[in-house]
Amino acid sequence: MTPYKPKTRLFVDAGLTAGGGLEITEAQAYYLGHVMRLGTGDGVVLFNGRDGEWSAAIDSLAKKQGALTVEKLLRPQSAEPGPWLAFAPIKKASTDFIIEKATELGVSRLCPVFTKNTNTTRINPDRFRAHAIEAAERSQRLTVPEIMEPQTLDPLIAGWPPGRILLHLDESGGGRPIAEVLAGLRDQGGGEPSCGFLSGPEGGFDASELDALGKLDFVTGVDLGPRVLRADTAALSALACWQALLGGAAAKPVL
Amino acid sequence: MTPYKPKTRLFVDAGLTAGGGLEITEAQAYYLGHVMRLGTGDGVVLFNGRDGEWSAAIDSLAKKQGALTVEKLLRPQSAEPGPWLAFAPIKKASTDFIIEKATELGVSRLCPVFTKNTNTTRINPDRFRAHAIEAAERSQRLTVPEIMEPQTLDPLIAGWPPGRILLHLDESGGGRPIAEVLAGLRDQGGGEPSCGFLSGPEGGFDASELDALGKLDFVTGVDLGPRVLRADTAALSALACWQALLGGAAAKPVL
Numbered sequence: 001m002t003p004y005k006p007k008t009r010l011f012v013d014a015g016l017t018a019g020g021g022l023e024i025t026e027a028q029a030y031y032l033g034h035v036m037r038l039g040t041g042d043g044v045v046l047f048n049g050r051d052g053e054w055s056a057a058i059d060s061l062a063k064k065q066g067a068l069t070v071e072k073l074l075r076p077q078s079a080e081p082g083p084w085l086a087f088a089p090i091k092k093a094s095t096d097f098i099i100e101k102a103t104e105l106g107v108s109r110l111c112p113v114f115t116k117n118t119n120t121t122r123i124n125p126d127r128f129r130a131h132a133i134e135a136a137e138r139s140q141r142l143t144v145p146e147i148m149e150p151q152t153l154d155p156l157i158a159g160w161p162p163g164r165i166l167l168h169l170d171e172s173g174g175g176r177p178i179a180e181v182l183a184g185l186r187d188q189g190g191g192e193p194s195c196g197f198l199s200g201p202e203g204g205f206d207a208s209e210l211d212a213l214g215k216l217d218f219v220t221g222v223d224l225g226p227r228v229l230r231a232d233t234a235a236l237s238a239l240a241c242w243q244a245l246l247g248g249a250a251a252k253p254v255l
Numbered sequence: 256m257t258p259y260k261p262k263t264r265l266f267v268d269a270g271l272t273a274g275g276g277l278e279i280t281e282a283q284a285y286y287l288g289h290v291m292r293l294g295t296g297d298g299v300v301l302f303n304g305r306d307g308e309w310s311a312a313i314d315s316l317a318k319k320q321g322a323l324t325v326e327k328l329l330r331p332q333s334a335e336p337g338p339w340l341a342f343a344p345i346k347k348a349s350t351d352f353i354i355e356k357a358t359e360l361g362v363s364r365l366c367p368v369f370t371k372n373t374n375t376t377r378i379n380p381d382r383f384r385a386h387a388i389e390a391a392e393r394s395q396r397l398t399v400p401e402i403m404e405p406q407t408l409d410p411l412i413a414g415w416p417p418g419r420i421l422l423h424l425d426e427s428g429g430g431r432p433i434a435e436v437l438a439g440l441r442d443q444g445g446g447e448p449s450c451g452f453l454s455g456p457e458g459g460f461d462a463s464e465l466d467a468l469g470k471l472d473f474v475t476g477v478d479l480g481p482r483v484l485r486a487d488t489a490a491l492s493a494l495a496c497w498q499a500l501l502g503g504a505a506a507k508p509v510l
C-alpha cells in the first residue's frame with residue numbers, strides 16, 4: 001500500500017476484531033460495488049475510531065447490503081489529538097470545503113458557531129459528518145473529527161474547557177503573528193498543547209464580539225498577514241500552520 | 256476604510272495618475288452598476304499593478320461602458336515578491352480554488368504544469384487570470400499574479416531560474432518538514448529568498464518524475480505531514496506556511 005494507490009478505506013461503527021463479521025450500509029455497499037468496482041473476495045481497509053485499522057475481505061455485496069470479514073490489524077489505534085475548529089458557517093460550498101480540509105489537516109473537533117454576522121441560519125450536522133467521514137477515509141486518518149451541534153458564540157465561549165487555548169483568527173490587524181504564537185505553544189513543552197481556532201463569517205466578527213473575545217484570558221488573537229483572506233482561506237491557513245509547527249509535519253527535534 | 260467593509264476595488268490596465276480619466280470594460284461597468292449598485296459620483300478604488308492604489312469617482316455608468324476620474328493616491332506601489340506556484344491542473348473547481356487561494360496567500364506567479372499523471376489536458380489561462388484578478392481585488396493586493404502558459408514538467412524545470420529554490424510537495428514521505436525548510440530559508444538572511452512550490456496532480460508524480468526532481472540541486476522535497484492531502488489542500492497548506500514563516504504574517508524580528 002503506497003500513499004498513491006491506497007486501498008479503499010471505510011469508516012464503520014461496529015467493533016473490529018480478527019475474524020469478526022460486519023454488515024455495511026446500503027451507501028457503503030453501493031460505493032464498494034459501483035464506485036470502486038469491488039466484489040466478493042476483494043480486500044478493503046476498515047477503521048472505527050477506536051480499534052485501529054484492519055484489513056477485511058468482502059464476503060458478499062448485493063445491491064442494498066454487504067457483509068465483510070475482518071482479517072488483520074494493520075495499525076493499532078493511536079490518539080489524534082488535533083486542534084478544535086470553531087467556525088461560523090458560510091456559503092455551502094465553502095463550509096463543505098472547511099470541513100473537508102480541516103479533516104485532512106488533523107482537526108479533532110468541529111464546532112459550528114453562529115455569530116452576529118453569520119448569514120447562514122440552518123446547517124445540517126449529519127451532512128457535515130458525512131463529509132468528514134469521507135475526508136477521514138481518504139486521508140488515512142484513524143479517527144473522524146467530532147461534529148458538534150451548532151451554537152451561538154456566547155455558549156461556545158462559556159462552555160470552552162479551561163486549559164484549551166483558543167486562537168482567534170483576528171482580521172483587525174491587532175493579532176500576534178501566527179507562527180510566533182504557535183512556536184510559543186510548541187516551546188512550552190509538556191506534550192502537545194491543546195488548542196482551538198475560532199474562525200469568523202464572511203462579514204467578520206461584530207465589534208461587540210471582538211470586545212468580548214479580547215477580555216478572555218484563554219483567547220489569543222492571531223494575525224495571518226496583510227491581505228484580506230476569505231473565511232475559508234483563513235481557517236485552512238491557520239490549520240496548515242498548526243500542522244507544520246505543532247502537528248505531524250513538525251520537525252523533531254524542535255526547530 | 257476598514258478591512259471589513261472595503262470599498263469596491265477594480266484592477267485596470269490603464270495608467271493611473273491624479274486627475275486622469277479612464278474607461279472601464281463592459282463587465283466592470285456591469286459589476287459596479289448591477290452587482291455593487293454604484294452610480295455616478297460614487298467612489299471606487301483602482302490598482303493596475305504598477306502605479307499603486309488610487310481612489311476614483313464614477314463619472315458615468317451606462318449599460319455597456321463607464322468612465323471614471325482618478326483622484327488620490329491611497330497606497331504607493333510596492334513589490335509583492337511572493338513565491339511562485341507550479342501546479343498540475345486538477346478538477347475544474349479544485350483548480351479554481353488553487354488560483355483563488357494562492358492569490359490571497361500572496362503568490363506572484365502561477366505556472367500550470369502538465370505532469371505524467373495529470374488528467375486534465377486543456378486549460379484556459381484567461382479564465383485563470385479572471386479568477387486571479389477577482390481574488391486580487393478582494394484581498395487588497397496591489398498586483399495580480401502572473402499566469403504563465405501551461406507547459407510540461409521538463410521545460411518548466413529546464414527554464415527554472417537559477418537561484419530560485421523549488422520546494423516540491425513530496426507525498427512519498429522522503430521530504431523534510433516544511434516548517435524546518437522554510438525557517439532555514441528565512442534564517443539565511445539576505446532579504447526575502449525567492450522560492451517556488453511544485454504541486455502534483457491527484458495521482459501524484461510518476462516515479463520517473465520523482466527521480467528527475469531528486470537529482471536537481473535547486474529542488475528540495477518538503478513534507479506536509481502524515482496524512483494524505485488532496486492536491487489542492489497540499490498546495491494551499493504550503494503557501495499558508497510560507498506566508499506565516501516568510502511572508503507578510505511572519506514575525507519580525509525573527510522568531
